[in-house]
Each structure stands twice: as structure tokens, then as C-alpha cells.
Amino acid sequence: MKILVPVKRVLDYNVKARVKADGSGVDLNNVKMSINPFDEIAVEEAVRQKEAGIATEVVVVSCGIAACQETLRAALALGADRAVLIETTEVLQPLAVAKLLKAVCDKEQPNLVICGKQAIDDDANQTGQMLAALLQWGQATFASKLQIDGQSSVMVTREIDGGLETLSVELPALVTTDLRLNEPRYATLPNIMKAKKKPLETITPEALGVDIAPRLKTLSVAEPATRKAGEIVADIATLVSRLKNQAKVI
Amino acid sequence: MSILVIAEHDNRALKEATRNTIAGAAAIGGDIHVLVAGHGCESVAQAAARITGVSRVLQADAPHLELQLAEDLAAQVVPLAADYTHVLAPATAFGKNFLPRVAALLDVAQISDVVAVNSADTFVRPIYAGNALATVQSIDPIKVISVRTTAFDAAAETGSATIDSVPPTAAFGRTRCLGREIIRSDRPELAGAAIIVSGGRGLASKENYHSVLDPLADALGAALGASRAAVDAGFAPNDAQVGQTGKIVAPQLYIAVGISGAIQHLAGMKDSKVIVAINKDPEAPIFQVADFGVVGDLFELVPELVTAIG
Ligand SMILES: Cc1cc2nc3c(=O)[nH]c(=O)nc-3n(C[C@H](O)[C@H](O)[C@H](O)COP(=O)(O)OP(=O)(O)OC[C@H]3O[C@@H](n4cnc5c(N)ncnc54)[C@H](O)[C@@H]3O)c2cc1C
Ligand SMILES: Cc1cc2nc3c(=O)[nH]c(=O)nc-3n(C[C@H](O)[C@H](O)[C@H](O)COP(=O)(O)OP(=O)(O)OC[C@H]3O[C@@H](n4cnc5c(N)ncnc54)[C@H](O)[C@@H]3O)c2cc1C
Numbered sequence A: 001m002k003i004l005v006p007v008k009r010v011l012d013y014n015v016k017a018r019v020k021a022d023g024s025g026v027d028l029n030n031v032k033m034s035i036n037p038f039d040e041i042a043v044e045e046a047v048r049q050k051e052a053g054i055a056t057e058v059v060v061v062s063c064g065i066a067a068c069q070e071t072l073r074a075a076l077a078l079g080a081d082r083a084v085l086i087e088t089t090e091v092l093q094p095l096a097v098a099k100l101l102k103a104v105c106d107k108e109q110p111n112l113v114i115c116g117k118q119a120i121d122d123d124a125n126q127t128g129q130m131l132a133a134l135l136q137w138g139q140a141t142f143a144s145k146l147q148i149d150g151q152s153s154v155m156v157t158r159e160i161d162g163g164l165e166t167l168s169v170e171l172p173a174l175v176t177t178d179l180r181l182n183e184p185r186y187a188t189l190p191n192i193m194k195a196k197k198k199p200l201e202t203i204t205p206e207a208l209g210v211d212i213a214p215r216l217k218t219l220s221v222a223e224p225a226t227r228k229a230g231e232i233v234a235d236i237a238t239l240v241s242r243l244k245n246q247a248k249v250i
Numbered sequence B: 001m002s003i004l005v006i007a008e009h010d011n012r013a014l015k016e017a018t019r020n021t022i023a024g025a026a027a028i029g030g031d032i033h034v035l036v037a038g039h040g041c042e043s044v045a046q047a048a049a050r051i052t053g054v055s056r057v058l059q060a061d062a063p064h065l066e067l068q069l070a071e072d073l074a075a076q077v078v079p080l081a082a083d084y085t086h087v088l089a090p091a092t093a094f095g096k097n098f099l100p101r102v103a104a105l106l107d108v109a110q111i112s113d114v115v116a117v118n119s120a121d122t123f124v125r126p127i128y129a130g131n132a133l134a135t136v137q138s139i140d141p142i143k144v145i146s147v148r149t150t151a152f153d154a155a156a157e158t159g160s161a162t163i164d165s166v167p168p169t170a171a172f173g174r175t176r177c178l179g180r181e182i183i184r185s186d187r188p189e190l191a192g193a194a195i196i197v198s199g200g201r202g203l204a205s206k207e208n209y210h211s212v213l214d215p216l217a218d219a220l221g222a223a224l225g226a227s228r229a230a231v232d233a234g235f236a237p238n239d240a241q242v243g244q245t246g247k248i249v250a251p252q253l254y255i256a257v258g259i260s261g262a263i264q265h266l267a268g269m270k271d272s273k274v275i276v277a278i279n280k281d282p283e284a285p286i287f288q289v290a291d292f293g294v295v296g297d298l299f300e301l302v303p304e305l306v307t308a309i310g
Helices: A037-051 A068-077 A094-108 A127-135 A189-195 A236-246 B016-028 B042-049 B070-081 B093-106 B206-220 B228-232 B263-269 B298-309
Strands: A002-006 A009-011 A033-035 A057-064 A082-087 A112-116 A138-149 A153-160 A163-170 A173-177 A200-203 A216-222 B002-006 B031-038 B054-061 B086-090 B110-114 B116-119 B122-127 B132-138 B143-147 B162-165 B175-182 B195-199 B223-226 B253-257 B274-279 B292-295
Touching: A002 A037, A002 A094, A009 A068, A033 A037, A033 A068, A037 A057, A037 A068, A037 A112, A037 A173, A057 A068, A057 A094, A068 A082, A068 A189, A068 A200, A082 A094, A094 A127, A094 B093, A112 A127, A127 A138, A127 A173, A127 B070, A127 B093, A138 A163, A138 B070, A138 B093, A138 B175, A153 A173, A153 B093, A163 A173, A236 B274, A236 B292, A236 B298, B002 B016, B002 B070, B002 B093, B016 B031, B016 B086, B016 B093, B016 B116, B016 B143, B031 B042, B031 B070, B042 B054, B042 B162, B070 B093, B086 B093, B093 B110, B093 B143, B110 B122, B195 B206, B206 B223, B206 B253, B206 B298, B223 B228, B274 B298
Parallel strands: A002 A057, A002 A112, A057 A082, A082 A200, A112 A173, A138 A173, B002 B031, B002 B086, B031 B054, B054 B162, B086 B143, B110 B143, B195 B223, B195 B253, B253 B274, B274 B292
Antiparallel strands: A009 A033, A138 A153, A153 A163, A163 B175, A216 B132, B116 B122, B122 B132
16 A cells, blocks of 8 residues: 655744745745644654555655755655655645646555645645545545555544544545644654655656646735734733723623 | 635534625625535525525535535536636635635635635735735636635625525545534534633643633633643644634634643634733733733632623
8 A cells, every 4th residue: 555645845833924025925035944744744644554564655745846855855754765856946836736746646556645734834725635636536634533444445533613523435545634643753863864865756847747837826925913912910800890891892 | 706605504504604705705796606515405595595695595405415525515516616706615624625626626726714805806815824914816717715704794694595406416425424423512613702712731631621611601601712732632622723723713802711822823813802811921922912911820810700700
């Protein structure tokens, strides 16, 4: 069984995004970039399947600039076997990423693809579902539990509004990860060293014959209105009086 | 312009999020139709027909649509979409699950989490956990949009649209639902609640989460929310998580108890009208967004607050 995991390079979740002065986007110069946290969870899950003897190979794929190699190496250090970089300097939107990943899936023929449920930069929450649709596969999004049943299906518990849902999806299938699926391990130094020697193939969107032209034009990016810090009140009596008489919310 | 809104419902009742989405459609302007796909969902279709601004309700009724799996719902929407300029759904777990499939099958982009409509093709959406707002313009013939429900006041109920049935599409068949565990609660739902009491790691246990927060929520008729740390630790169920990767809420009053105020948490609640923070650490970032803060031990302050509200 082969598992494919798309991983995205994003602004580290501990770094506060700053909008560029010209309003063209978010400033990504000289800031820490990391693997999207949901994708780290996806890699961890795939590697656990391999350690359990269920998966035989874990392939990680990233779409973007050359620096995505670092992201792929980070995923290899967590235990993935092999990496593919679809290198482009174009700005990629989810539909384009899904089309690129579809082309890779056509070639690699994985039994399972595990995506993150959303990338924490653009927060689109689209790519996995789009990829599943293009492949005409079943999907289970927002997974908090995953169990592969033999070679034929995967059972997934999903986090939905109001509670949980359990789906059985025939393989090949696509799953997207939620936060509670697992806690990713830390890469050890020997594994980081080993990851440097693992195969990393680079291909281009042109070679895959995929049109990645953006469909959305970003006209501007602005800072949201910020909330001002309010008042620290001395005690509960003052709080209740403020809520009743000033804010009038209780 | 003609807009198709996909209704969120449980075959018995229309979810409030649908009314917010219809308000988003009204902001775009044009003829608004609503698709109710489900099984035995007449009452939902009737409820949709009463919403202000809706001129037509399409009802697709079939056994395989009862659970509204993403694969089946997308297959139902795609052939209908050709007649519309916009397809809208709420940016809830329901909408997020199936709508990108619709966009991919139509070969168009999806615009996620729209918070404002500038024109029929230009929309505003938050990115980076709400730390930036992007204005994006779509060049696609059909705009597929998920609507952030807190950004649009629910449409009223003064309408009387016609209800037409549409033929159901074939079932996908390769995904099965084995079960749903829906937690029933007498409290209001987080989405749409006027007051939310939310607890974090500071509560230290599930027992405390309930013994401290339940009386406050009862006294205020509030919904209960939680930080990710509280959910991860099992104090509260997963669907109580407020934040970038949980629920986005904007109540009249949000009371954060023992929550530090990480960016990811703030992303889910900073549009609340009034924010109250109770935290023992005066440096906690939550105080930077709170209208009113009380510094001290939540185990003393919250019971005091319950008594003071009376
Ligand atoms: C301020 C700003 C302005 C932008 N302007 C433009 C613009 O003008 N034009 C333009 O074309 N784009 C633009 N973009 C970029 C584009 O919108 C996003 O990068 C794109 O939408 C991807 O969305 P997402 O990563 O949130 O997808 P999601 O659907 O949230 O991603 C979900 C999952 O898909 C997988 N995935 C996503 N991307 C990749 C990837 N590259 N490689 C491997 N796996 C991946 C991962 O598993 C990820 O967890 C802009 C982005 C920002 C932040
Ligand atoms: C990819 C990603 C996505 C995330 N998504 C979300 C999300 O959607 N929602 C979310 O909430 N988080 C999210 N997080 C997690 C977030 O970064 C924080 O870790 C989390 O919000 C912290 O929860 P907390 O405030 O309850 O805990 P802490 O940060 O540990 O804060 C606990 C607070 O309680 C106070 N306290 C302790 N004891 C008392 C007492 N007796 N009386 C009064 N105060 C007390 C402390 O002073 C402290 O400020 C995400 C993280 C990542 C990486």
C-alpha cells in the first residue's frame, strides 16, 4: 500500500503575519517558514501506518518554490521514504495545486492520499476535497481517527458540527487531517541526517501538462481593524455593572 | 445574476447558517434559489421558501441524500450550477466538506470564508488566521463561495417562494456512513449564540470545566465554548473548539475563562461585540483584545460572577 502526503511550506504558526506596506500581500521575507501543522499530522499518520506494517511506502509531495525542498526534507526526517517537488515560482491556488497533485497521483497510483484539512496561511480548506473530486475518489475530511481495513477501505472518524461521524471509504481514498488525529513526533538528529540522503525528485508543472493559471486576482491585502485593549476592572461587582450599564449585554 | 444557495439542514429543520448565507447572497444581488437536498425534507423546503429574498426552492429528495455525503451532494449540485452565476454555501463543517468538490468539478476556483461582498465578482476574505484581509476578484464564469456566517445577519422570514422538485442524481456508493454521534445539549449552539462562555486550560480538568462554567452558562443562557488546549485535554467536545481551525463565533458577549489568547484562538472570537477575560496572568494576550478584564483566580472569580448576576 502506497500513501501520498502533500505538504505545504507556510509561515510558521508562531509568527504573526504582517501585511506589506503596499498592500500587495503578507511579508514573507526573512520570517520562519515551516511545514503546515496539519500536513505534519498527515505525515505522522502515514508513517505510523508504515510502522504498523500496513503501508509499504510514504511519498511526500510539495508544490512551490525551490525552498519547499526544506519542507520535504522535514517530512522525510519524520519517516517518509521519498519526495517529489513540483517546482514553480507561480503563485498557486488550491485548484491548481489539486490539478498538480492529480497528475502526480495518476503517475504514482497511491492507495491513500492524506492532506491537511487547511493550510494555516491562506486558510482555504479546499485542496484535498478538490483533489478527491478530480480523481473521482471518496473522501473523509477533518479526520480525528483513521483505520485502514485490509486493502479495500479506510474507516475514518470525522469532526463535524455537533459531534463525530464515522465513514467507511473504499480505497483509493482521500483523507484530510484534523488536529486531534495524532501528535507528530520530533525528528531526531540521526533521522534528519538520513533524510538528506533520501530521494527527492523535481518536476515542473509543464512536464505534468497542468495549467496552473490563477483564477483569482488578489486586488489588495489589508490589516483588519484591530481591537483596542479595554479596561482591567478591579472586581466582579465592577465587571457586572459595566456589562449591565455600559455595554448593555446582560 | 442568479444565485444558488445550498441549504444546511438535518432533513427536519433548516440550520440558521443557511439564513446567513442567503443574506450573503442578497449582498451580491440577483435572483436567489435554494437547493434542499436530503430525504423526507419537505419541512426544510417549506422553511427555505419563507426566507426573505428567495424566489425558488429546489428540492432533491432521495434515500441516498439523507446523509448528505460530500460526494453525493457535489454530484447533485454540479449539473444545476450551469444555470447560475454564483453557488453559495455556509463556511461550516457542512459547507467546507462538499463545496470544494463542486468547484473542482466545475473547474473554477472557490472563494472561502467570504466576509464582505464588494461587487458581483469581488469579495473580501480573511487569511492568516484573520491577521490579514484579502480582497480577491474572480475571473471564473461561476463563482463558488463559502460564506462566513458571522459576517452576515440572518435573512428574515417574510417570503413565499415556489418549491419545485428536481431529479436526484445517482448515488456515489463508495463511501458509507457507519454512524453519527451527535451530542444533544439543551444549551444554545455556538454558532448564533448571543452569549458564549468559553473555557481553557486554566480550568485544569473536565470536572472543573463543568462545575465552574455550567452555572455561569446557565445564569446567562449562554453556549459553552473552549480553547483547543481544553478540547485536546478532553475537558470539552471537539465541536466546542473556537478558533482558526475550530468554530468562528461573533456573539454579543464572549467570556474567556482561563484562556491565554493565542492568535489561533483570537481568530475565532475577536469579532465578538464585547469580550470579557478572566485570567490570573495580567500579561496574558487575551487582555489585549478584551473590553473588560479581571485579573485573578478563576475558581474564585467565576462563582462570584454567577452570584452577582443572580
Ligand atoms: C496574501 C496572499 C495573496 C495571494 N495572492 C494570490 C494571487 O494573487 N494569485 C494566486 O494565484 N495565489 C495567491 N495566493 C496564494 C493562494 O491563494 C494560496 O496559496 C492557495 O490558495 C493555497 O491555499 P491553501 O494552501 O490555503 O489550501 P488548502 O486547501 O487550505 O490546503 C489544504 C492542504 O492541501 C495541501 N496543499 C496545499 N497547497 C499545497 C502545496 N503548494 N504543495 C503541497 N500540498 C499543498 C496540503 O496538504 C494542505 O494542508 C495568495 C496568498 C496569500 C496569502
Ligand atoms: C495549527 C494550529 C491550529 C490551532 N487552532 C486553534 C484553534 O482553533 N483554537 C484554539 O483555541 N487554539 C488553537 N491552537 C492552539 C493555540 O495555539 C493555543 O495552544 C491554545 O489556544 C491555548 O489554549 P489555552 O489558552 O486554553 O491554554 P494556555 O495557553 O495554556 O492558557 C491557559 C491560561 O489559563 C490561565 N490560568 C491558569 N490557571 C488559572 C486560574 N486558576 N485562574 C485564572 N486563569 C488561569 C493562564 O494564565 C493562561 O493564560 C492551534 C494551534 C495550532 C498549531
